[in-house]
Amino acid sequence: GDSVFKNVVRAPDIPVYAVMVAYREDSSPVKLNLGMGVYRTEEGKPLLLDVVRQAEKLLVNDLSANKEYLPITGMPEFNKLSAKLVFGDDSPAIKENRVITVQCLSGSGSLRIGAEFLAKHYHQRIVYLSQPTYGNHPNLLAAAGLSLKTYRYYDPLTHGLDFQGMLEDLAGASSGAIVLLQVSGHNPTGVDPTLEQWEQIRQLMRLKGLLPYFDCAYQGFVSASLDADAQSVRMFVADGGECLVAQSYSKNMGLYGERVGALSIVCKTANVASLVESQLKLVIRSMYSNPPIHGASIVTAILKDRDMQSQWTNELKLMTDRISNMRRQLYNALRDKDQLAMDVVCLAGTPGDWSHIMRQVGMYSLTGLNPEQVAFMTREYHIYMSSDGRINMAGLSSKGVSHLVDAIHAAVTLI
């Protein structure tokens, strides 16, 4: 007989996955995947960090290990170490027991748990997102019942920060509104405020009573310094005020598929923090009961051991160096691109100013290529990337640069 689900309508494809599928199905030897935000080696391969492999060996050989359920809020040691990683070893908020941290399903799961908590227990349901922002932010926050608004962030003319616009929009925000901020390595723009700008943002938000909700998905991926990349959030904690932080280990430890992350809520007092924790338990219990062990055990093994921690930061440095190197190579190649004019080769470069590629930071560059140009590059050059013109620099390697530059050159010349 008929299916009881026969009236289900087909949902649209999720763009970043659709790009990945199209890339897989393309048999061209020159194809390039610069879409999904994952790190690739110079050989174009996924990277399992040596320090992660080492941690996994320790775990396998640990005869006292078991697979019992974790507490609802996850591994206590993992939570403590994660809070220290983002807030700093000497964070007074941690010492004063004003921070509660719960292990969640990576950055996405942490964002969702925080949003569920806010929708139930915070007086203001409006959350402001940067324009543009990570594609899944609107889904994760709206699904919890928050209403979405945007603040200006990216200036398409300078390919940099629209700082004035951002301040104006925050100044005009509804009182008490939640503001989602990316700690560093902003996705998709590669544009972060300077520390001076962060300080102005902080002052304005505290003055207006706006609630900061930080997304920390790229700590260490900008400067290779875990401390430097967390300065923005630490400024907001240092003033004694409240905030939320969703942390991910997907990129900085390469633990994408292990789904390991944490949500911290910094409160004014230890007493409030314990009330908040009691409610977070109810939120988590009703969604997935308790989090998985393996990824959190890897992170804990690395963070609690001095040598492994320094090995991790060495490997982080190798990843960030490779990304910076790709920025440099791509920018140089665009600048120096041969132009054939009247059969004479002259070094005039690809039309346009591409210096923003060097100014932007972290894993991404928002190139300024428009959707038509991206579609052209995919069709004619087998280059896969998101239609907003974002390039995942970590998906590029030296051997792909000249092909990418040929494609960009043709796209901006012809389209």
Ligand code: PLP
């Ligand atoms: N936040 C930002 C800004 C991201 O770019 C991503 C992933 O690309 C995430 C959160 C979530 O990642 P995950 O759920 O793997 O931690």
